[in-house]
Amino acid sequence: MEKRAFLFSGQGAQYVGMGKRICEKSKTAREVFDEASEALGYDLKKMCLEGSKEELTLTYHAQPAILTVSTAMYRICLEEGIRPDIMAGHSLGEISALTCAGGIAFRDAVRIVRKRGEFMQEAVPVDKGRMIAAGTREAEKLEEICKNASREGRKAVISNYNSRTQYVVSGDKKAVEEVAEKLEAEGIRVSYLNVSAPFHSP
Structure with missing residues (x-):
């Protein structure tokens, strides 16, 4: 049934x-x-x-x-x-x-x-944080990219493990944008989410 x-x-x-x-x-x-x-x-x-x-x-x-x-x-x-x-x-x-x-x-x-x-x-005030969706199978590599972008008082983390091929990254605006740039440079599809704060993040 x-x-x-x-x-x-x-x-x-x-x-x-x-x-x-x-x-x-x-x-x-x-x-x-x-x-x-x-x-x-x-x-x-x-x-x-x-x-x-x-x-x-x-x-x-x-x-x-x-x-x-x-x-x-x-x-x-x-x-x-x-x-x-x-x-x-x-x-x-x-x-x-x-x-x-x-x-x-x-x-x-x-x-x-x-x-x-x-x-x-x-x-989190407007325009201080961002979220992106990343289409990749390499979660560990994405975690490392987030770790490297998290410095100087800013942070980016994987906030949603949506599936084996899609993850969401949230955090400070500059850190998330750096993560997005590195992913795009490697040919990984990135989409910025239509939100006003970096939800599901520390």
Whole structure:
């Protein structure tokens, strides 16, 4: 017997315009956005659809936005008779999964991730840290490159071991950029993540 899993994304998935199509077509989606906006005290839908990329990327905006879109899509799936047997999430997505599973009331979850984002952004000011995804099978070599880039009070570490062929590096901006340059010089694919702080790092 087949089982269906819903996997909820973490930060970096946000983009200006997200939620536009579902809000145009679904009353349920619009109601979810309205509920989130009321809980937060500002128009989240307007920020998602009309705001700037820089504003939406700030973690205290990105987290409520991703949670809201995830919840809206989940509720639409339920209306269509599409139900999961299992739910899981990556980082912030864990909270989205827990919310959709009924473990946290949506209004509470929106406020929680907003406050979570504020604390996380306070820990590292905007533009002080970076994150990259690296497509490589050589974890030990990547660890060594991070170690060599960690000096003069700055640090870069492997923060996510996503798979045997993809790792995420987080840390101080200059250290992470040095890691990226060394990887690219060796022909290794590097992608900068669309986040405002170096999450999952010391």
